[in-house]
Amino acid sequence: MKTTNPLLEAFRAVLEERRAKGRLRALKVLPPDVADFSSNDFLSLSISPAFRELYLDNLCKTSNSHRIASSGSRLLDGDTDYAEDLEEFLARFHNAPSGRLFNSGYDANVGIYSCIPQRGDVIMYDELIHASTHDGMRLSRAGRRTPFKHNSVEDFQEKLQKEIDLDPLVRSGKRNVIVAVESLYSMEGDFAPIREILDVLESMLPLSNGHLIVDEAHSTGIFGPRGAGIVQGLGVEDRVFIRLHTFGKAVASNGAIVLCAPITREYLTNYARPLIFSSATGLPSLVATRTSYELMAEGATEPLQAQLQQRIELLRSSLANIAPASSAILCINHHPTSPIFSLRTKFPHDLAKICQKEGLMVRAIMSPTVPLGTERVRACLHARNSVEELEKLVDVIRKWVRVKEKELERARL
Ligand SMILES: Cc1ncc(COP(=O)(O)O)c(C=O)c1O
Structure with a gap:
C-alpha cells in the first residue's frame, strides 16, 4: 500500500497556500533581450565589455601565481x-x-x-x-x-x-x-x-x-x-x-x-x-x-554614476506626469537620486506581466518580502538603460493605468 509522506504533504500544503495567494516564489532566468529594470547591476558594470576585458586580463595574470x-x-x-x-x-x-x-x-x-x-x-x-x-x-x-x-x-x-x-x-x-x-x-x-x-x-x-x-x-x-x-x-x-x-x-x-x-x-x-x-x-x-x-x-566609474543619475531624473519626471491623477491605480514612491522606484499598486502582478510582455523586466514584489498591503512593482535603473527603454516603460505604464481606470469606472457603474 502506498503511504503518503507527511513531511512532503506539509510542503505541498504550504506551497499551495502561497500559490493560491499569488505569493509563490520561483526562479526566473532573465531573458537575454529584455530591458533590465530589475537587477542590482546599477552601474551596468557586469555587462560592460571594458570591465569584462579588464577583469579577464587581471584574472589571467593573478591566476599564474x-x-x-x-x-x-x-x-x-x-x-x-x-x-x-x-x-x-x-x-x-x-x-x-x-x-x-x-x-x-x-x-x-x-x-x-x-x-x-x-x-x-x-x-x-x-x-x-x-x-x-x-x-x-x-x-x-x-x-x-x-x-x-x-x-x-x-x-x-x-x-x-x-x-x-x-x-x-x-x-x-x-x-x-x-x-x-x-x-x-x-x-x-x-x-x-x-x-x-x-x-x-x-x-x-x-x-x-x-x-x-x-x-x-x-x-x-x-x-x-x-x-x-x-x-x-x-x-x-x-x-x-x-x-x-x-x-x-x-x-x-x-x-x-x-x-x-x-x-x-x-x-x-x-x-x-x-x-x-x-x-x-x-x-x-x-x-x-x-x-x-x-x-x-x-574615477573611471564616475561617468556611469552621472549617467545613472540622468536616467533617474528622466524617469522621475516622466512618471510624475502619470501618477498624480491616477492614484487609485498607481502611486509612485520615488526619492530624488534613488535608482529604485517603488510603484505601489493593488495589481502588482498585472502591471509586472504587462511590462514583461513588452520586453521590460520589472518584478512584482509581494508579501512577505514587503509588508502585507504594500505590494508593489519595483523598477531599478541602471547606467546603461537607454532613453528608448525608459520611454517605452513610461508608455506601457501610462497605457496600463488608463485601461485600469476604465475597468474601475465600469465596475463602479
Ligand atoms: C540591504 C541588504 N543587505 C545585505 C544583502 C545581502 O547581500 P548579498 O547579496 O551580498 O548576500 C542584501 C541583498 O539583497 C541587501 O539588500
Missing part, C-alpha cells in the same frame, strides 16, 4: 596575500581603519548581528531592515530587539528613551545599544537619516555605548565620493561603528567587506561563524571585486 579556489576557510588554508591586500585596499578606499571580507552580504550580516551584541544588549533596528540582519539578530545574545518606524528619527528617539528609562545598565553605559539601518533601502528606495540618528544616539547615550551599523549594500558604487558610499558622502565614517559594503550589486562581483576598528575585526575573525565555518571566497570573485574597485578609485 594564486590558486583559483580558496580551498578552505580563511582561518585554515583559505587565506591569501591577495585577500589581505584587497582588504587593505578597500579599507583605504573607504577611509576605514580596517576591513574583513565575507563571502556575501548575507553572511556578513549574520556574522555581525549574531556575535557583536553582548549578552543582554539591545538591538534597535529600522522596521524595514533586510532579512539577513533579522537572521543574524535571531542568533544573537541580545536581551531585546526593538524595531522603530521606518526612517522615523522621532520614533527612534522615543524608543531609545524607553530603553534608557527601562534599563539602568543602558543608562550607566554598561549595556550597549546597537542600531541597524541601511543607507538606501532596497524596496522603498529611500535613504536613512544617518546624521540625525547619529546625533540622537550620541546625545542620548553620551557614555559611548550607542553603536550605529550601516548596511550600504545598495549605495555602494553609486553614492559618495567615487561611489564610496553614503556614510563617506556625509563625512561621518568616524562616527559609525560598522559599515557593510556588498559586492553583488553595483560592484559586479560577489562578497562583502565589513569596515570597522581593528579590535572589532579581530573579534569578528574569532566569533563570526559564517567567516569561520565556510570556505573563503575564491580568486575569480576577489579579482572581480578588485577590478571594480580599482576602476572606482581611478
Whole structure:
C-alpha cells in the first residue's frame, strides 16, 4: 500500500497556500533581450565589455601565481596575500581603519548581528531592515530587539528613551545599544537619516555605548565620493561603528567587506561563524571585486554614476506626469537620486506581466518580502538603460493605468 509522506504533504500544503495567494516564489532566468529594470547591476558594470576585458586580463595574470579556489576557510588554508591586500585596499578606499571580507552580504550580516551584541544588549533596528540582519539578530545574545518606524528619527528617539528609562545598565553605559539601518533601502528606495540618528544616539547615550551599523549594500558604487558610499558622502565614517559594503550589486562581483576598528575585526575573525565555518571566497570573485574597485578609485566609474543619475531624473519626471491623477491605480514612491522606484499598486502582478510582455523586466514584489498591503512593482535603473527603454516603460505604464481606470469606472457603474 502506498503511504503518503507527511513531511512532503506539509510542503505541498504550504506551497499551495502561497500559490493560491499569488505569493509563490520561483526562479526566473532573465531573458537575454529584455530591458533590465530589475537587477542590482546599477552601474551596468557586469555587462560592460571594458570591465569584462579588464577583469579577464587581471584574472589571467593573478591566476599564474594564486590558486583559483580558496580551498578552505580563511582561518585554515583559505587565506591569501591577495585577500589581505584587497582588504587593505578597500579599507583605504573607504577611509576605514580596517576591513574583513565575507563571502556575501548575507553572511556578513549574520556574522555581525549574531556575535557583536553582548549578552543582554539591545538591538534597535529600522522596521524595514533586510532579512539577513533579522537572521543574524535571531542568533544573537541580545536581551531585546526593538524595531522603530521606518526612517522615523522621532520614533527612534522615543524608543531609545524607553530603553534608557527601562534599563539602568543602558543608562550607566554598561549595556550597549546597537542600531541597524541601511543607507538606501532596497524596496522603498529611500535613504536613512544617518546624521540625525547619529546625533540622537550620541546625545542620548553620551557614555559611548550607542553603536550605529550601516548596511550600504545598495549605495555602494553609486553614492559618495567615487561611489564610496553614503556614510563617506556625509563625512561621518568616524562616527559609525560598522559599515557593510556588498559586492553583488553595483560592484559586479560577489562578497562583502565589513569596515570597522581593528579590535572589532579581530573579534569578528574569532566569533563570526559564517567567516569561520565556510570556505573563503575564491580568486575569480576577489579579482572581480578588485577590478571594480580599482576602476572606482581611478574615477573611471564616475561617468556611469552621472549617467545613472540622468536616467533617474528622466524617469522621475516622466512618471510624475502619470501618477498624480491616477492614484487609485498607481502611486509612485520615488526619492530624488534613488535608482529604485517603488510603484505601489493593488495589481502588482498585472502591471509586472504587462511590462514583461513588452520586453521590460520589472518584478512584482509581494508579501512577505514587503509588508502585507504594500505590494508593489519595483523598477531599478541602471547606467546603461537607454532613453528608448525608459520611454517605452513610461508608455506601457501610462497605457496600463488608463485601461485600469476604465475597468474601475465600469465596475463602479
Ligand atoms: C540591504 C541588504 N543587505 C545585505 C544583502 C545581502 O547581500 P548579498 O547579496 O551580498 O548576500 C542584501 C541583498 O539583497 C541587501 O539588500
